[in-house]
């Protein structure tokens with residue numbers, strides 16, 4: 001019997017399931033075992049008809065954009081406060097990223113700016129539920145209907161959140177999740193797409209599975225009939241695809257985490273609530289606002305830091321003081337995507353000069369995002385138990401008091 005002396009992540013059935021994968025015949029999703037079960041259970045939990053597992057929460061976005069019909073030169077709208085992957089998936093689909101600004105309180109995509117930037121060239125909108133908070137989906141879905149645009153929810157940072165009492169993930173046409181190391185469910189690297197649309201489900205599965213012709217919305221196995229499949233006359237592929245499949249090892253670990261997802265999400269929510277509580281008396285740590293019609297699953301606790309203006313302490317020095325006192329590292333927000341060198345220096349333009357040759361994004365494009373990005377702090381919420389979170393909350397409390405006294 002294998003045991004781990006110091007499991008650094010949540011442990012439920014992960015070890016047992018890994019052992020069973022090792023004992024099984026197929027370690028690939030094409031065998032249909034663990035990945036298939038993960039897909040069924042994930043779809044059930046999120047309340048959607050179909051789920052298709054992927055090897056990352058970026059390959060999901062790439063496949064979703066392709067399945068949405070995004071083609072060379074089309075425009076894809078995404079927010080200015082997010083990771084680079086929404087842009088890279090767009091560029092890998094040979095489409096043009098169009099950036100919209102965010103709301104300064106929720107840090108999520110501003111539907112009013114979407115209304116300004118959507119046009120007949122727009123083929124998809126990627127809504128990003130940043131730090132675990134759903135985007136204001138209704139106005140975006142209205143615009144999508146008006147312009148016949150596909151909405152892809154990027155819920156890599158969001159699990160089991162709700163918008164107007166509806167589960168997030170079931171509002172857009174497709175929703176993408178990541179199982180990367182820090183996410184609510186993690187198997188190291190991985191992802192999944194959910195959708196109620198059978199065509200999209202089949203399309204993304206084939207795109208991620210080498211375009212095998214016998215892949216279907218609910219069918220991930222490729223060798224359905226050995227006599228047919230092994231025959232030299234058999235033609236296998238009727239679509240251009242990639243290999244974006246999730247291995248059975250990763251699926252088994254993700255499944256074990258899915259079994260405990262309510263508990264894992266609650267741990268993050270409760271940790272965030274404790275941090276928010278100690279920030280309540282402090283005018284310079286302003287937590288991400290969660291409007292009454294939404295719930296937040298707190299991938300991290302996003303906070304706008306106004307301490308330089310309020311107490312004369314820089315972002316860097318506040319972080320340093322918190323860590324010196326025993327707190328965890330505080331991540332800043334990623335640069336707005338169009339100011340990352342890959343885009344800002346025009347490095348990506350070379351990829352497809354006919355499409356990207358003249359494309360250039362100016363500083364000032366999304367002023368609110370550019371203003372809040374350097375101020376954002378992400379407080380860790382993925383603690384294994386609440387007493388550990390509480391000890392970090394007490395550290396923050398001490399730091400707030402220390403800076404008040406000066």
Ligand SMILES: Cc1ncc(COP(=O)(O)O)c(C=O)c1O
Pocket residue numbers: 056057058059082083085086128154156157178179180189190191
């Ligand atoms: C909002 C968002 N979208 C997409 C991704 C990409 O996911 P992955 O790292 O699994 O490719 C991430 C994760 O880093 C993310 O946070």
